[in-house]
Amino acid sequence: xxxxxxxxxxxxxxxPPTKADTASTRRRFLxxxxxxxxxxxxxxxxxxxxxxxxxxxxxxxxxxxxxxxxRALTPTDALAREYSPAEISPVFRPNGSTDPQxxxxxxxxxxxxxxxxxxxxxxxETPLSLSLADLRQMPARTQITRHDCVEGxxxxxxxxxxxxxxxxxxxxxxxxxxxxVFRCLDTLGDAPxxxxxxxxxxxxxxxILAYDLNDQPLPIANGAPLRxxxxxxxxxxxxxxxxAIELVDGYAGIAGGKGGYWEDRGxxxxxxx
Ligand SMILES: Nc1nc2c(c(=O)[nH]1)N[C@H]1C(S)=C(S)[C@@H](COP(=O)(O)O)O[C@H]1N2
Ligand SMILES: [Mo]
Numbered sequence: 001x002x003x004x005x006x007x008x009x010x011x012x013x014x015x016p017p018t019k020a021d022t023a024s025t026r027r028r029f030l031x032x033x034x035x036x037x038x039x040x041x042x043x044x045x046x047x048x049x050x051x052x053x054x055x056x057x058x059x060x061x062x063x064x065x066x067x068x069x070x071r072a073l074t075p076t077d078a079l080a081r082e083y084s085p086a087e088i089s090p091v092f093r094p095n096g097s098t099d100p101q102x103x104x105x106x107x108x109x110x111x112x113x114x115x116x117x118x119x120x121x122x123x124x125e126t127p128l129s130l131s132l133a134d135l136r137q138m139p140a141r142t143q144i145t146r147h148d149c150v151e152g153x154x155x156x157x158x159x160x161x162x163x164x165x166x167x168x169x170x171x172x173x174x175x176x177x178x179x180x181v182f183r184c185l186d187t188l189g190d191a192p193x194x195x196x197x198x199x200x201x202x203x204x205x206x207x208i209l210a211y212d213l214n215d216q217p218l219p220i221a222n223g224a225p226l227r228x229x230x231x232x233x234x235x236x237x238x239x240x241x242x243x244a245i246e247l248v249d250g251y252a253g254i255a256g257g258k259g260g261y262w263e264d265r266g267x268x269x270x271x272x273x
Contacts, residue, residue: 007262011038012098014151014236067270080206080231080273083144089155092147092213094221100186100241108185114224116169118209119206119244122181125172132211132225138162138170141208148273159229161210165203167245173199177247181229181254182239195239196251196259196269197230206231209242211231234271236262 100106108116113132121127143158164180180202184193199205207231211218220223223240230237237260251257256264263269 006144014149014267016053026036030163038171046185055175066106066271078099078147078194078204083146083156085144085158087156088144088158090213092155092157092222093153094219095149097186097240098221100220102185102187105128105241106225109220116225118226119183120167120171120206120247121244122176123177123249124168124247125174126170128171129166130167135162135167135211137224138166141206143206143208143229143231144207145206145231147228149234150267151235158214159208159210160212160215161208161226163205164209165205165230166209167209168202169246170239173247176249177194178249179247179251179259181246181248181251183239183244183246184239185243187252191255191261191264193241195228195231195237195261196248196254197237201230201232204230205233232272233273236260236267237271259268 011168015188034234047111116132116133118128118130120130128215137160140160141163146154146157148154168180179196179198182197183197184195186193197207206229209226210223210229211226213219213222216226223238223242225243227240228238228242248254253260258264259269260267
């Protein structure tokens, strides 16, 4: 675990980002560069993607000015940095919900998640219901990356999971879909946790649905049985305790309408690093 001096020290629950947070995020965007829209799709190496009806829409998803500017910087820097095994943090610090007490979650955990399923629904050709065994049988990707929480700490961990794009291809994304919503099993404070991202981020090669952390099944504290890793994004985008992936054409009608639990409480939706 490393402390970074450009962030507020941790204080338990995440509070709204400060001006300093936003400024330092911006500086790091400029320092490290961000992926360009086309570049991200190139590295997926997907000719097939170009044939799909929604390919143009993925490239065409202009967001707010800051997001567009961030995405336009140094398109060659498409991947998040990956680290060596020696750099893995001894303990991957858990944060936010770490032991969900929701009845449905407790029942699933009691049975070691044998009855857990990931629903893939919404704007898809074929809705899916996938068990952990189903997911483990799909192609896997392993990556050692750094997780940055806006509270001011970072951890390096080794994640193994199925690329989200493999799941999305299996379900078949409809032309009208623009965002992926991640539904979670935990209630944080008074509301269920959820998150969302654009299709371009969902199809990023390092975006995986992770079931292992540091060569062990994902612990409950870190999101068992399945969480998403969006390696170009801040900690709060890394939804844990997944129950469903929903393809939607907009998220204004979901919960507070801002696309995520912390976004509904003031955080930036893009959340890039
Ligand atoms: N379902 C769910 N996902 C979540 C959270 C949460 O409280 N519930 N917290 C977020 C925040 S703020 C961070 S920093 C990371 C923490 O992941 P970790 O517990 O593996 O460190 O999970 C994110 N995903
Ligand atoms: Mo966080």
